[in-house]
Amino acid sequence: INYATFFISLIAVVVSIYHQRHSEARKSAQLIKASITDDLTGIPNAVEFAQKAEILLKTTETSKLIYLFFNIANFRTYNDHLGYEQGNALLKKLAEGFATVFENDIYGRMSDDHFMVLTRIDGFEDRIEQMRQILKKECTDELYLELKVGGYRPAENSNPRSDIDRARYAVHSISHHADKTYIEYDKKMHEEFHLRQHILNNIDKAIREDYIQVYYQPVVWSDDKKLCGCEALARWDDPEFGFLSPGAFIPILEECRQINKLDLCIYEKVCKNLREKLDQGEKIFPVSLNFSRLDFELMDAVSELERLVEKYRIPKEYLHVEITESALTDETNTLKTAIDTLHKKGYSIWLDDFGSGYSSLNVLKDYNFDVLKIDMVFLKNFEDEQVKGNARKIIGTILDLACALNMKTLTEGVESEEAARFLTEKGCGRLQGYFYGKPMAFEDIYKAINVGKLTISDEIL
Ligand code: C2E
Ligand code: MG
Ligand code: MG
16 A cells, blocks of 8 residues: 555656646746747747847858848827727738748847848849838828838848847938938948947047047127137047047937036036136136037936036136027926026026027027027128128027017127128127137137237126
């Protein structure tokens, strides 16, 4: 009896262990499947796509293959109008389309409305067209969806992850071009992409290693042409890419929400420069600092500025806040509140690039600025007789408007004596432009002061 009991117990234990193992194996198989397939559509996800692509690239001649990154322009509006259920149904239909059209290739859903394919070069345009037709069937009269495709031809030893990024970068460049369905990643894009990656990967290092520099551009009073301040402008002196202007890195930093790091670094450098001169017993001039709209979202810009002002003991009238007109289009109150607080704390607030955007007059109605900076677009080709007539009328009218609204004025982009004379006669208070000085290093401003090219005014506000 003992033997029989022992034997039965043993069988029961073995069977139970078997069941446990079996169900574990099933669960882990399900988990693996879930981690490589896209929940919504059931086709491979980004991880699976990259793995499959890696294998294909090893077994096929790379010159015969091309990556295609698919994006659906206007998908968000489709979702907003018809609801997420309908949006999901569309994505499932597209996934089926990919499975059919690219049956012999590798395809997957990356995220949202982004799909990726690694296909044979031979006839790839036809397959894009087939996908376009599938999408076209889903459009209604009111909702127009458009297929956008970025292509990238893999190189030898390609890495699928960076290949996907490149095809994505290509498609991004035509997302707002209504007439374009397909674009291929080319040399120019490669340079831009490389720079972009470099900027994002190196912003912290650039700040740490002092690649970021502040240049100062003189601003003079129109009546006596004495220096009433300088604008602080960022430069990036990169060991690999050389000397970069803000146009090369600011839009990228803004897009990737890293601009606050740069701006904070500039504010600190400015405060440090001014403190050094004060400590040497030299006369200083006010500096205007550029604020990005995102600075007020990404950090407590007001507190950060206050902290630096205290740390370096800078009198507040020596720092002006420049906010570009295009920053003021958002509807939230964050910026308005921040501007009011800065005002209360004693800073002068300047509206930058007035006239370059769409919201100019509205902005003047809703916000309180001390100085209106008229954008340099109005002075472009000022010497041209045809341009001159209109430019004079527009600038004159803006100056009158600013006066009526009790704002002081500054015109940017003054490049000639003629422009300077006209602006002075029309009552523009401050002038800034190459005619009075290009942006330069802090010490060069003092060199210009020491040789009498610039004289710091006693009036600063
Ligand atoms: P902005 O604030 O309107 O600065 C004036 C720009 O006009 C500067 O270009 C300046 O070099 C240029 N400029 C000045 N006078 C003349 C002229 O007579 N002729 C011509 N053709 N150009 C003139 P820059 O330094 O390339 O800066 C471009 C923009 O980048 C700035 O426009 C500003 O919006 C942004 N920026 C520059 N530094 C910073 C910064 O530290 N932080 C932030 N957030 N933005 C910055
Ligand atoms: Mg500015
Ligand atoms: Mg400006």
